Amino acid sequence: MxxxxxxxxxxxxxxxxxxxxxxxxxxxxxxxxxxxxxxxxxxxxxxxxxxxxxFLSPAALGHPVLAFVHVEVTQGHLDEVGDALAAVPEIVEAFSITGGGDLLTRVVARDNAHLEDVIQQLIRLPGVVRTRTEVALRERVPFRLLPLVESVGREARAARASGGGSR
CATH class of the missing domain: 1.10.10.10 (Winged helix-like DNA-binding domain superfamily/Winged helix DNA-binding domain)
Structure with a gap:
């Protein structure tokens, strides 16, 4: 643990x-x-x-639109596309993934027209085959770690109580 x-x-x-x-x-x-x-x-x-x-709010910074953009990449170009994504300020996170697509990005925008401009910028990147976009409508569970921390604490207490010890 x-x-x-x-x-x-x-x-x-x-x-x-x-x-x-x-x-x-x-x-x-x-x-x-x-x-x-x-x-x-x-x-x-x-x-x-x-x-x-x-922790900053993109919405309060004038970028209230949140979208998740899946990016399909030409085989062998994942690193180059990842580096290029880092140069796009509206991309606040990007991950290599399994499943439908190669990369998943979290994109913020001023409005839907701005989101379209960002997506068009992504499509023009060398190595990008296609994108698929999902627009977030409402945040249901904000980013949080306290429930996980509490769970880890309960596990540590249980291990200690059962003789598993701790550090």
Missing amino acids: PVDELDTRILRLLIEQPRTSVREYARILGIARGTLQARLDRLERDGVVTGTGP
């Missing part, structure tokens, strides 16, 4: 109170500041904590 019960408590605080100081986190958790700092350093080194925010 990548984290233990204390790590889970730390992660919960990072999610719920992201602007709190390390000293205050240590006080809340009832642990030494050095212990907390060592844990935070390890969580970052292990890739559990990958950033510190802030």
Whole structure:
């Protein structure tokens, strides 16, 4: 298991109170500041904590349209197309995938006409065979990790209670 019960408590605080100081986190958790700092350093080194925010809203930045664009790529050109996608500012994420298509991108746009312009830009990229677009209508579950962190914490407690131990 990548984290233990204390790590889970730390992660919960990072999610719920992201602007709190390390000293205050240590006080809340009832642990030494050095212990907390060592844990935070390890969580970052292990890739559990990958950033510190802030989280921005594309809609508040004038890009309220969200679409998922599947991109089919000519065989052998995945890296080149991936590099080209990184140059398109409206593409906020891109993943290599299995299934229908080779890449899945998350695209934001000012309006539907702007979305069409972005898609046309993608279609013109060397190595792109075709695209398929799905427009998001409403966010039903916002990006979140706290439920996962809580689940990991429950598993760590259960392992500890059953004698599985912890770090």
